[in-house]
Amino acid sequence: MSEPRKDTVTVVGAGLVGSLLSIYLARRGHPVELLERRPDMRRETVDGGRSINLAISTRGLHALRQVGLEDEALKHAIPMRGRMIHPPQGALVYQPYGKDDSQHINSLSRAWLNAFLMTAAEATGQVNIRFKQRVTQVDFGSGALTVHDDATGQVRQEPGRVVFGTDGSASAIRQALEQRPDFTGTQEQLGHGYKELTIPAGPGGTFQMEKHALHIWPRGTFMLIALPNEDGSFTCTLFLPWQGPVSFASLDTPETLSAFFDAQFPDAKALIPDLVEAFFSRPTGSMVTVKGAPWHVGGQTLLLGDAAHAIVPFFGQGMNCGFEDCVVLDALLGQGGGWEQVFTAFERLRKTNADAIADMAVENFVEMRDSAGDPRFQFRKAVEKVLLNAFPGEFVGRYSLVSFSRVPYRLAYQVGALTDGIVAELSEGLTRAEDVDLKRAAELIRSRLTPFMKEH
Ligand code: FAD
Structure with a gap:
C-alpha cells in the first residue's frame, strides 16, 4: 500500500501539539500551513512573560526523541524525582515517584518548549507558520476555513485542504464538529x-x-x-x-x-x-474534561491534543498524551493507506486511551489534594515502594506505568486497579512497610497481576 499523497495540509493551532505535529507531517513530506491565533511568542511577549512550566515524562520525551529533539529539551528540564509534601504542621514528607532516581518527571518551561518546537518546525523548510490567524469556521465538504486575520482585521477563506485541529480545549474545529448530527460528547x-x-x-x-x-x-x-x-x-x-x-x-x-x-x-x-x-x-x-467523538470527518479533518481530549492537569499528562497522538498518527501514516483510513484507525487506537487518562487525571486530583497528606495513603505508598523493589518487572504501579512507560493508558488504568487492591490487602494490620509479607505478596502478584499482564 502506498502512503497518502504528499498533500499540503493545514494545521490549526501552533501550540505544543500543533507545532510538534507539523514537524512529524513535514518529515513525511507534507508541506504544512500552520495557522495560529496568537502573535509570535518568540517576538512578542505573551502571558506577561511569566514562567509557566509543565511536567514532561516518558511519553512526551519519546515523541521528541523520534524527531531528534529530546536531548535539547532535556538540557532545559529539571528532573523532579518525587513529591515533597508540605503538611499543615510538622516536617516535610518526601515520596519518590519511581523505584529509584532514574525514574523521574521533568519540569520544563511551556513557553520555551512551544517556541523551540515552532522553530524546529520552521527549520524543516516545510512548515509555514502564520500568526494572528484565528480560524472560526470549517467547511467539512472542501476543508476550506474561515479565518480572521487579527493583524489586518480582515476575514478570508483559506483554501480547502486536509485539516488538523490542534487548537486546544476550546477548539473552534471541534465546535464545528459538534454541530454535526453524528457527534456526541460531554464537557465537564x-x-x-x-x-x-x-x-x-x-x-x-x-x-x-x-x-x-x-x-x-x-x-x-x-x-x-x-x-x-x-x-x-x-x-x-x-x-x-x-x-x-x-x-x-x-x-x-x-x-x-x-x-x-x-x-x-x-x-x-x-x-x-x-x-x-x-x-x-x-x-x-x-479546567475542563472534554470527551467526544467522532474526532474526524472522513479523511478531511482530524482533531488531536486538547482539541480532541482536554483533561484536567493532575496527572501531568495532557501534553504527554497529545505528543503521543503525534507518534501514533505518524506510525499510521508510515503504514500507508488514505487519510480516511489513517484517521479512522487513529481514533480507534486513541479514544479509549484518552478516556482512560481523562478519568485517571480526575482521580489523581483527589489523591494529590487529599490523600497525599493522609498517613494511610503515605503508608500504602511505602508498601508499594517495597514491592516495586522486591519484584522488579513483575510489580508495577499505575503512576509508573502512566509516567515511566508507554503502555496504553487504558492498560495502565486496569493494572493500577489490580495493584491498588494488592497493596491495600498487604497493608492491612501492618505498622511498618518493611514488614510486608513478601511470600504472600508473591502469591498475590503472580495470581492476579502476572496473568493479566501476560494476557495483554
Ligand atoms: P494548546 O496548548 O492549548 O494549544 C492550542 C493552540 O491553538 C494555542 O496556541 C492557541 O492560541 C491556538 N488556537 C486556539 N484557538 C485557535 C483558533 N481558533 N485559530 C487558530 N489558533 C487557535 N500537560 C502535561 O503533559 N504536563 C503537565 O505538567 C501539565 N500541566 C498543566 C497545568 C495546567 C494548569 C494546565 C491548564 C494544563 C497542564 N497540562 C499539562 C496540559 C497541557 O497544557 C495541554 O494538554 C497542552 O497544552 C495541549 O496542547 P495543545 O497544543 O493540544 O493545546
Missing part, C-alpha cells in the same frame, strides 16, 4: 479554578526549596503545588473551588487572602513576596 468543567503565583529565585539564582521535587501542599478541598524553573524560581499553582467557604469567591480582599495563606501555606507565603498583587492581577484559569 471542574468545580475548581487555578491561579499561578511565583516563588522567585534566591540570591545568586539559588532554589529556595528542594529543586528536584514537585512540591505539594495538600489541604483536602484545595491545594497548592510548585514546580522548579531553570532560573531558580518556582511556579506555584493554587487550585481552589470557584465557590464556597474557601474559594476564589471568598478570597476577595488582600486581608482574607493574606490570612488564608498564613493559616494554610505559611512556608510558601514567606517565599512569595508579591502574593497579593499577583493573586489579584493574574487571571484565574478553568
